[in-house]
Amino acid sequence: MWLPKIRELKEALGSLFSAPYTTKFPKDMSAVDLPDGFRGFPRYDASACVGCGTCAQVCPTRAIDVIDNTKKKIRTLRVNYNQCMNCGQCEEKCITKTGITLTKEFTLVVTDLSDSSAFESVEKELAVCEVCGAVIGCKDHLAWIKDRLGAKAYAHPNLLLWTQEQFSQSGPAEVKDRIRREDQIKMVCAKCRYRIVVADEF
Ligand code: SF4
Numbered sequence: 001m002w003l004p005k006i007r008e009l010k011e012a013l014g015s016l017f018s019a020p021y022t023t024k025f026p027k028d029m030s031a032v033d034l035p036d037g038f039r040g041f042p043r044y045d046a047s048a049c050v051g052c053g054t055c056a057q058v059c060p061t062r063a064i065d066v067i068d069n070t071k072k073k074i075r076t077l078r079v080n081y082n083q084c085m086n087c088g089q090c091e092e093k094c095i096t097k098t099g100i101t102l103t104k105e106f107t108l109v110v111t112d113l114s115d116s117s118a119f120e121s122v123e124k125e126l127a128v129c130e131v132c133g134a135v136i137g138c139k140d141h142l143a144w145i146k147d148r149l150g151a152k153a154y155a156h157p158n159l160l161l162w163t164q165e166q167f168s169q170s171g172p173a174e175v176k177d178r179i180r181r182e183d184q185i186k187m188v189c190a191k192c193r194y195r196i197v198v199a200d201e202f
């Protein structure tokens, strides 16, 4: 009858002076041993990402938004961790291989879903059409294409002009209301290039 009580008392006293079995998770992550290949939240590497938007296209939960600001000429790629299911598709299909990679971070505690810690983003400079102002792509993406094409890149006016822009002080021209003959050697979108080269709409 008294034996179990004595045993319980012994265990209670033992527990009182021994280290706790529980950890201070998530404050103390030292006891969390994550295996290799663990898929946590994705993070961008601003120097490796070229802003192509492939990660957003392959994301099965549409957790990545591509937000183009044509006035500021900035593209923002933003991952919403509330929607991310850590599948790794963005990392696997990234054209530069390291533009976005999965970390081992997996805890997200917010009381407001719009809390900034629930988002991860990167900003890239945009190239816009000098005739109509439409988005052509990110400048880093153009550089990435140019490097892959080598000398063949000089056959495309946009890639040629972007290369020249790096060595000259003159930036892109302002957007105009109509196509002019000189627009043949401007950075323009595919639609305006068609109007200049094929439709000959001067
Ligand atoms: S890990 Fe999967 S769900 Fe999360 S952002 Fe990447 S592609 Fe989307």
Ligand code: SF4
Pocket (backbone or CB within 6 Å): 044, 048, 049, 050, 051, 052, 053, 054, 055, 056, 077, 093, 094, 095, 096, 097, 098, 099, 100
């Ligand atoms: S370079 Fe990679 S991370 Fe950057 S936008 Fe393209 S696919 Fe996404």
